Amino acid sequence: MKQVRKQDLPTKICESCGLIFSWRKKWEKNWANVKYCSKKCSSQKNGKKHSLV
DSSP states (O other): OOOOOGGGSOEEEOTTTOOEEEOOGGGTTSGGGOOOSSHHHHHHOSOOOOOOO
């Protein structure tokens, strides 16, 4: 199996919070349908931003 560096993984922007997140193995089969960075954002869906502090 070929090793892929983290910086070479595809990324998306969370539709809820705007956070940039990268591809994960568990999303391998439905990466095209992934919209949110976490279950929390998926349940909120109202545009609250992650705090950086």
